Structure formats: structure tokens, C-alpha cells
Amino acid sequence: MSKHSNILKQLRSGDNKKAIAVLYKSFPMIRKLICSNGGNDADAQDVFQDALLVLYRNAQKPEFELTCAPSTYLYSVARFLWKDLLKKRNKEVSLEYDTRDNNVMESELEFYQEQATKTSQLASVLQELGDKCKLLLQAYYYKKMSMKEIAQTFEYSSVNSAKTQKYKCIERAKKIANTQFSSTSKL
Amino acid sequence: MRQELQNIEYIERYLENDLSNIEKRKFEQHMKEDAGFKAAVNLQRQVVRQLKEEAFLLDVSNYHQDFTKPSPKVKRLSPWWIILPVLTLISIPLVWYTMSAPKVETSDLTTEQIVVPPIIETEMAAPAQLKAFETSFVSKKVSVQKGAIIQLKKSKSTLYIPENAVVDKDGNPVKGAYELQYRELRDRADMAFSGLPMNYKNQKTAEGLNSVGILEVRAFKNGEELQLAPGKVLSLDYEVNKRAKDLDLYHLDETAEKWETTSEVVDLPKRGAYTEEFDSIAYKAAVIAHNEKFKNLIKADAVQRDKDEFKVETIFMPKGMKKLEKEERPDPNKYIVKHYKNPKLVEDLRLHSFGIYNCGQKYTIKNQIAVSADYTDLEQMAIDNAHTLSIIDMNYNAAYSFKPEQFICNAKANNIFLLWSNDGKLYSFVKRAAIKMNTGDYSFQMEDLSETIKNTSDLKRYLKFVEKKTKETVTKID
Numbered sequence: 001m002s003k004h005s006n007i008l009k010q011l012r013s014g015d016n017k018k019a020i021a022v023l024y025k026s027f028p029m030i031r032k033l034i035c036s037n038g039g040n041d042a043d044a045q046d047v048f049q050d051a052l053l054v055l056y057r058n059a060q061k062p063e064f065e066l067t068c069a070p071s072t073y074l075y076s077v078a079r080f081l082w083k084d085l086l087k088k089r090n091k092e093v094s095l096e097y098d099t100r101d102n103n104v105m106e107s108e109l110e111f112y113q114e115q116a117t118k119t120s121q122l123a124s125v126l127q128e129l130g131d132k133c134k135l136l137l138q139a140y141y142y143k144k145m146s147m148k149e150i151a152q153t154f155e156y157s158s159v160n161s162a163k164t165q166k167y168k169c170i171e172r173a174k175k176i177a178n179t180q181f182s183s184t185s186k187l
Numbered sequence: 188m189r190q191e192l193q194n195i196e197y198i199e200r201y202l203e204n205d206l207s208n209i210e211k212r213k214f215e216q217h218m219k220e221d222a223g224f225k226a227a228v229n230l231q232r233q234v235v236r237q238l239k240e241e242a243f244l245l246d247v248s249n250y251h252q253d254f255t256k257p258s259p260k261v262k263r264l265s266p267w268w269i270i271l272p273v274l275t276l277i278s279i280p281l282v283w284y285t286m287s288a289p290k291v292e293t294s295d296l297t298t299e300q301i302v303v304p305p306i307i308e309t310e311m312a313a314p315a316q317l318k319a320f321e322t323s324f325v326s327k328k329v330s331v332q333k334g335a336i337i338q339l340k341k342s343k344s345t346l347y348i349p350e351n352a353v354v355d356k357d358g359n360p361v362k363g364a365y366e367l368q369y370r371e372l373r374d375r376a377d378m379a380f381s382g383l384p385m386n387y388k389n390q391k392t393a394e395g396l397n398s399v400g401i402l403e404v405r406a407f408k409n410g411e412e413l414q415l416a417p418g419k420v421l422s423l424d425y426e427v428n429k430r431a432k433d434l435d436l437y438h439l440d441e442t443a444e445k446w447e448t449t450s451e452v453v454d455l456p457k458r459g460a461y462t463e464e465f466d467s468i469a470y471k472a473a474v475i476a477h478n479e480k481f482k483n484l485i486k487a488d489a490v491q492r493d494k495d496e497f498k499v500e501t502i503f504m505p506k507g508m509k510k511l512e513k514e515e516r517p518d519p520n521k522y523i524v525k526h527y528k529n530p531k532l533v534e535d536l537r538l539h540s541f542g543i544y545n546c547g548q549k550y551t552i553k554n555q556i557a558v559s560a561d562y563t564d565l566e567q568m569a570i571d572n573a574h575t576l577s578i579i580d581m582n583y584n585a586a587y588s589f590k591p592e593q594f595i596c597n598a599k600a601n602n603i604f605l606l607w608s609n610d611g612k613l614y615s616f617v618k619r620a621a622i623k624m625n626t627g628d629y630s631f632q633m634e635d636l637s638e639t640i641k642n643t644s645d646l647k648r649y650l651k652f653v654e655k656k657t658k659e660t661v662t663k664i665d
Contacts, residue, residue, distance in 0.1 A: 016243060020250045027254065049247050056243050060236070062204070122237040128418065130537055132452065134238065141235050142242035157457050164433075165452045167192040170199070172450040173234045174227070 004066040011059035014144030023052060026071040030078045039082065047085070051077040125177045133169035140166060189435075189448070198231050317574070317607050319642045320380040324368040324403075331361055341371040342400065342426040343529060352421070353406050353413040360416070365408040372401035373428055376647040378586040379577040379605055383543075384444040385552070385587040385595065393555050393595045396437060396446055397583040398547040399427035405541045414541065421538040426531050427546055428584065430455055436536055439543040446545060451536045453546060456528040466522045473517035550583065554598040556626040560591065562606060562614065562633050570633065572609040579603045581654055598624045603653055604631060605646075612637040617653055 010019035027048055034044040051074045058064045066073055126134055136154055139145045147159050147166075156162035200206050201214050218225040329335040334350040346369065353361050372378045378401065387393035402425070406413040415421070427434070436451040538544060562570040573591035581601040589595075596602055599620055606614040614633035618624070640646050 016246055017250070020246055024250060024254050045251060049244065049251070052247055053240060053244065056240065057236075060239070122233060123241065125234070126237060126241060128420075130420075130535070132535055137235075137238050138242040142239045155456060155460055156454055161454055163196075164192065165454055167195045167199075168450045168452055170195050170231060170234065171191055173238075174195075174230050175450060177230055177234060 004069055007070050008059045008064070008066060011056055014142065016056075016142070020052070023055070023070055023074065026074045029071065030075060033075070033079060034082055037082065038086065043082070043085075047078050047081050048074070050081050054081075122177065125173060125180055128176050129169070129173050133172060136162075136166060137169050137173075191448075194227070195231065198228050201228065202232055202235065317380055317611065320613075320646060322370045322372055322377045322381060322643065324370045324405075327367045327369075328364050329367045329406075330364050335367070337367070337369070339369065339371055339402075341373055343532065344371075344400075344402070344426045345424045346402075346404065347422040347424075349419055349421075352416055352419045353408075354416045355408070355411060355413055358414075358417075361408055361413060363408075365406050365413060367404070367406050369402065369404040372398075372403070374647060375579050375584050375586045376643050376650055377401075379579065379646060380575060380588070380607065381586075382575075382588045383439070383545075383586065384446075385589075386445050387552075387595050388444060393552040394446075394549055395552060395580070395583060395585050395587065396545050396547040397431075397550055398545050398585050399429055399431055399434060400425065400547075401543065401545045403543040404538070412541075415539065421541075423536040423538055423544075425533045425536055425546060426529065427455070427533060428531075430458075430531060431548060433548050434533075434546055435549065437545045437547070437549075438538075438540070439545065441542065446549075448549075449539075449544070453533050453536070455533060456530060458530050459527070460530075461525040461527045464524050464526060465519070466524045470517060470519055470522040473522070477517055547585075552595065552597050554600075554623075555595060556598045556624055557593065557595050558624065558626065559593050559628045560631055561628075562591065562631050564614065564633055564635055567632070570606070570608055570614065574607045574609045577605040577607075579605070579650065596624075603650065604633075606631075606633055613640055615640075615649070615653075 007019050007022060010016065010022075027044075030048045030051070031041065031044040034047055035041070039047070054077050055070070055073060136150065139150050139153065140147070145153070147162055150156070150166075151159045151162035154162065154165075156165060197214070201211065206214060218228060325340055327335065327337060329348055331353065332350055334348045334352060337346045337348065338344075339346060348367065351360065353365055355361055372381055372383075375398075378398070381401075381403075383401070385393050385395050402423070404421070434453040434455075436449045436453055437446040438449050439445070440447050533546070536544075536546075560576075562573055564570060576589045576591040576594055577586050578589065578594060578596050579586045579602065580597055581603065586605075591606060600618075601620045602618045604616040604618070606616070608614070613636050615636050616631045616633045636649065640649050
């Protein structure tokens with residue numbers, strides 16, 4: 001097991017807030033990177049949050065391991081993302097060579113960008129899903145609450161009933177997604 | 188659990204790596220062979236991922252705000268620290284006034300009238316008398332801009348209509364006001380002649396819905412039916428007839444004449460569930476009253492002390508008085524008011540279109556038979572102008588309409604057949620469970636009840652009566 005696995009453990013077990021608090025210690029470093037390379041505070045926030053998302057997404061894969069400190073990882077990802085964004089903005093890329101870059105595979109990040117388009121489509125699906133369903137599903141998938149805790153928190157009459165509701169909510173989300181995707185593909 | 192939900196559970200177990208090796212292999216084989224299944228798995232994976240990431244980003248941006256917030260420094264008080272609270276205090280009554288002023292149209296603001304447009308039209312116009320049995324619609328004027336909150340009449344249900352909720356049949360926005368019509372079918376007598384179908388077309392086993400309440404809601408402008416605008420939903424807090432397990436909300440697909448599940452969450456609050464609220468007004472009043480009383484006691488004591496010569500025991504509070512103070516101080520715990528939840532109220536069902544919604548349990552029609560029928564009255568005179576047949580299985584709160592010539596029912600159930608003729612006569616036939624019917628042709632000798640049953644409440648009484656006592660005459664035509 002990697003010595004940096006603590007943060008991964010937190011990101012996998014729903015202890016996300018703690019993990020975020022630790023990871024945010026790298027923010028000033030990344031803000032400095034962005035701001036001294038043609039970006040502003042808002043850019044720094046966007047890029048850093050995207051880098052956090054890359055880490056979170058990877059952490060969800062059981063086989064993923066951090067081979068460097070989380071701060072180094074975030075720095076490398078942020079650097080890559082910022083370079084990419086500058087390219088898109090048609091600006092000359094003059095980021096100096098940094099050895100910390102090597103730790104991130106570029107293919108991983110391409111996958112990330114590919115996902116970004118799908119994500120925006122699904123975001124509107126979840127908006128239509130309704131708060132009740134969304135909170136219930138997030139309690140289970142994101143916060144990793146047990147069905148028993150969920151039944152209590154959301155005041156369902158039994159664990160079984162909460163489970164059924166959960167599946168119904170997924171069913172509904174899938175239905176909405178299907179209708180939305182089919183209507184957008186027609187356009 | 189329904190088959191669809193079982194599938195979702197199965198996919199979830201795969202995604203969470205919860206299947207045994209054999210199951211996993213089977214699952215992956217299934218994915219290879221069935222592209223639709225594979226798509227369903229991928230979609231579910233994406234939905235779950237999106238849910239997680241959205242929650243993660245929300246946590247991140249909340250943390251970002253905390254992180255970038257400057258740490259509080261000691262500052263000189265600016266005059267705004269005084270002006271702002273004062274302004275806030277002034278604005279509270281104002282805000283309160285505007286909040287309590289009606290933003291949306293409530294029942295007392297809307298005009299209300301009873302209209303009777305039958306919705307599912309049978310080919311022939313229904314006889315006038317039949318209308319007495321059709322549950323009438325309640326009509327309300329709703330402003331497009333404002334939306335409305337409507338308290339339904341027959342149940343303690345509430346329908347929330349958002350602003351700009353409707354478009355016309357071509358999808359163009361509607362201006363001004365429109366007419367919202369709704370009706371609630373709570374009892375099988377209400378349902379008997381509302382033209383509700385049973386699920387049996389294009390499927391092997393017919394299905395019915397044991398209903399705990401049906402709501403039909405529609406919108407019109409100048410006689411033209413309106414649709415729900417894209418992305419808009421109606422929200423319904425629905426009071427069911429009775430608590431039951433495994434309730435689902437179904438929507439009637441009127442072209443296919445089929446009840447489709449909506450995957451809405453129908454969950455009743457736990458029995459005795461409540462929310463708590465601290466009654467601060469009553470508590471403050473009690474504290475003031477207590478202080479007042481206590482002040483008087485001290486005064487009395489002080490007067491007493493002045494008169495008395497100095498004695499050691501008067502320096503200390505007399506024992507009894509201390510105790511009294513402790514006992515009488517209002518206990519804030521006693522001012523927590525419990526608001527008990529209505530155990531039959533399902534909150535926030537979301538309706539994605541206008542139409543007919545049925546809350547209930549799906550059941551399959553056991554011992555299903557298809558019957559071709561003709562009808563005579565008790566004097567053996569043929570009834571050749573039959574209009575609608577409604578079948579009620581006494582075990583369920585449901586009534587299904589058929590064309591009289593052919594229908595589907597449970598061969599072994601206590602069934603009541605209600606028949607309307609074109610000349611407005613109501614006939615009834617009761618089949619006891621003991622009599623077993625088979626698929627085939629039957630002739631039913633019907634009792635003419637037109638004189639005794641004239642409206643829905645008569646019908647309700649009649650159905651109750653039949654539930655106790657059943658009689659039948661049936662002849663099989665060979």
C-alpha cells in the first residue's frame with residue numbers, strides 16, 4: 001500500500017470533507033502557478049477544482065494508487081490543465097519545464113476531458129430528478145451512508161422501503177437521461 | 188420488487204463489485220450479447236458517477252468559500268453595524284407582509300365551478316344519465332405567470348403548479364390565465380364509469396391496480412387542451428385512502444390504454460412521525476411572567492427585611508423561596524411543540540405531464556378468462572343497446588371499463604358487473620366466487636337498478652350492500 005493512501009481511503013469511504021480540507025492546502029501553490037502564468041484568481045479556482053475532480057474520479061477506481069504526495073499530484077494535473085486551457089485560448093504556452101509533471105499520465109487526462117462533455121449533459125438530468133431523489137442517492141453513493149442510516153435520516157418506514165426508493169430514483173434518472181439523450185441526438 | 192427495479196439492483200451489485208465470480212461472468216456475458224443491457228449498465232454507471240461528482244464539487248466549492256474567507260480582524264465598528272440591523276428590523280414587517288400577501292392564487296382567489304367533460308370518450312356519446320355517475324371536475328382559473336397552489340377537495344392533498352407551466356399543443360407559451368381541471372376518484376363507485384382501462388392489451392396476464400386514490404388533472408385555454416411546458420413539473424402532496432405497502436404511482440398512457448409506472452417515490456411517513464418546533468413566543472411569555480412574579484417576591488422580601496431587625500437568617504434567601512424559584516422557572520423543553528405528520532400524506536410526487544394518475548398496488552388478474560357476452564333483463568328480454576360495462580372485483584378498490592361485448596375478468600372472484608345502456612338504464616349482475624366461469628360465451632341476466640341507483644352515492648351504498656350479500660343467475664351458452 002502506498003504511503004499516500006490515506007487521502008484515497010477518505011475519498012473512497014465518503015469522508016470527503018476531511019480529504020478536501022487536506023487537499024486545499026495545495027491551493028496557494030497552484031494559485032501562484034496560475035497567477036504567475038497569465039491567469040487570475042478565478043482561473044486558479046477553476047483549474048484547482050478540476051484537478052481535485054480528476055483525483056476524486058481516479059480515487060473511485062479501486063486499482064488507482066498515488067505514487068507521489070497528493071499535493072504533487074494536484075500540482076501536475078493543474079499544470080497540465082492550465083497548459084491545455086491556455087492552448088485553447090490561443091495563447092503561447094510558456095510554462096517552464098517542471099519535473100513534477102512526469103507523475104501524471106496524459107492519457108488519464110484525455111479521458112477526463114472526454115468525460116467533461118458527457119457530464120454537462122447528465123447535469124441537467126439530475127436537475128430534473130428532484131432534490132429528494134438526489135439527496136437520497138448522494139447519501140448512499142457519495143457519503144457512503146448505510147441504508148439503515150438513510151432510512152432513519154430520510155424517515156422511511158423501513159430499510160427495505162428506502163432501498164426500493166433508491167432503485168426507483170435511479171430508474172427515474174435513467175428514464176430522464178434516456179429521453180433527454182434521444183431528444184438531443186435528434187437535433 | 189418490480190422486475191425493472193430488480194435489474195437496477197443487479198446492475199448496482201455489478202458496479203459495486205458485489206457479485207460472485209460466477210455471477211459476474213454471467214453478467215458480462217449478458218452485456219456482450221445484449222447491447223441494450225450494456226447501454227443500461229453504462230448509463231447507470233454514468234448517473235452514479237455524475238451524482239457523486241456533483242456532490243463532491245459542491246463540497247469543494249463550499250470549502251473554497253471558507254478557505255478564501257479572510258480571517259476576522261479587529262476593526263473599528265463602522266456605522267453600518269448599527270444601521271444595517273436597524274434596517275433589517277424595519278424590513279422584517281415589510282418582508283413578512285409581502286410574504287404573507289398571496290403570491291400564488293389560492294382557492295379563495297380562484298373562481299371555481301363544476302364542469303362535466305367526460306375525458307375518455309367512448310365512440311358513442313354517453314347517455315345523459317351516465318353523467319350522474321361520472322365524477323365531475325373541479326375547475327380553477329390559474330394565472331400563467333403566478334402558478335397556483337391548489338388544495339384538493341376530497342382529500343387533504345395539495346397540488347403545486349409552477350409559474351409558466353403550460354404551453355399549447357404546438358409548444359407555444361400561453362399568456363394570461365388558463366383553466367385547470369381536476370377530479371379525484373377515491374372509491375370504486377367513483378371509478379365505475381370513468382372509463383379506466385385494465386392493463387391487458389399486448390400482454391399475457393392482465394393487470395389491475397388496487398387503488399388508494401386516482402387524480403386526473405388537465406389544463407385548458409379557450410377549450411383547447413394544454414400541455415405541461417418542457418422541464419416543468421407539477422408537485423403533488425397526495426393523501427392516500429389508506430396506508431399500504433409497495434405503493435407506486437402510475438400514469439395512464441391514454442393512447443395505449445395502459446397504466447405505466449412513473450418511478451415516483453411513494454413513501455408514507457412512519458406512524459407517529461412528527462417534526463418539532465420551539466414555541467418561542469409562549470416560552471418568552473412564560474419567562475416574563477415568571478420574572479414578574481419573582482420580582483414581586485423579592486420586593487416583598489426586601490420590605491420585610493427593612494422592617495425586621497438584622498438577623499443572620501434574613502441575609503440568606505429563605506430556603507423555601509429558593510426552591511420555589513427553581514420549580515417555577517419555565518422549562519424550555521416543555522415549549523417544544525410536536526407537529527404530527529399526516530400518516531397518509533405522500534409528499535412531493537412529481538407529475539411530468541397532465542393526465543390521470545393512480546396511486547396503488549399492481550396486481551395480476553388471477554384465473555384470467557376472456558368472455559364474450561350478451562345481456563338480458565330479468566324478464567329474459569335482450570338488452571341490445573348496452574353502452575359500457577364496468578367490472579368490480581370485490582377484493583380490490585378498482586373498477587374497469589370495457590366494451591360490453593367482450594371483457595376480461597377473474598373466473599373465481601366475487602365480481603360485480605355494472606352495465607349502462609344507451610337509453611340510460613343501469614343494470615347489475617353479481618357473480619359470487621363460488622361460481623367458476625370459463626373463457627367462452629355467456630349470457631347474463633341483469634337486474635335493472637335504474638330506479639334505485641341514481642348517482643354515485645347510491646352506487647356506493649349498493650356496492651357495500653352487495654359486499655355482504657351476493658346473488659347471481661348465470662347461464663352458460665353451449
